[in-house]
Amino acid sequence: MEGLEIRILGPGDLGVLADVDPDTFDGPVDPRWAEAALVAPDQHLAVALDGTRVVGFAMGIRVVEPDKAPVLYVDEVGTADAYQRRGIATALMKALLDHARALDCTTVWLMTEEENEPARAFYAAIGGTEEQRPVYITFDLTA
Numbered sequence: 001m002e003g004l005e006i007r008i009l010g011p012g013d014l015g016v017l018a019d020v021d022p023d024t025f026d027g028p029v030d031p032r033w034a035e036a037a038l039v040a041p042d043q044h045l046a047v048a049l050d051g052t053r054v055v056g057f058a059m060g061i062r063v064v065e066p067d068k069a070p071v072l073y074v075d076e077v078g079t080a081d082a083y084q085r086r087g088i089a090t091a092l093m094k095a096l097l098d099h100a101r102a103l104d105c106t107t108v109w110l111m112t113e114e115e116n117e118p119a120r121a122f123y124a125a126i127g128g129t130e131e132q133r134p135v136y137i138t139f140d141l142t143a
Contacts, residue, residue: 004088005049006095011039016047020054021080044072044103046095048079048088055083058092062103072100074110093126111136 009016017034037043042063048056056079060072074096079088100108111134112119120130 003050004055004086004091006091007047007049008095008099009038009045009047013038016049016052017054019052021082023080023082024054024057024078026078044096044099046092046099048083048092050083055080056088056092058089058096060096060100060108062100062105069106070104071107071109072096072103072105074108089122090126 007013007016014031014035017029017031020029022028037045037059042061044060044062046058046060047054056077058077059075061075062070062072064070074093077089077092079086079092097108110123110128112123114120114133124130
């Protein structure tokens, strides 16, 4: 982790996403969607920077309901292949957890596949607790 910086991005930080290691996200960063994510008040993006290059990220979405305290849903965590096993994902999750506390969130939650043993071990190692096996349902809005 030495020499790397962890930052929570916000409006005005689109330029930070101009230099991203191609293995960091699932695909290339689209400036339209990147800007939309950065200006959305309830989307929160933590990045790991090696100099000016983004080499890891963790994305969370704050959810507020009328009858519950805010929670943060972690949508995705990723680290460029060449930077894995250096504690970057741990640092990103810690930053996102700290950020969630500052947003008055009482819980952070996420989902991963049952067969994804490395992810499950990682989340357990940083204090996560498995609670249930949800059913994953999607709606294809492009059909």
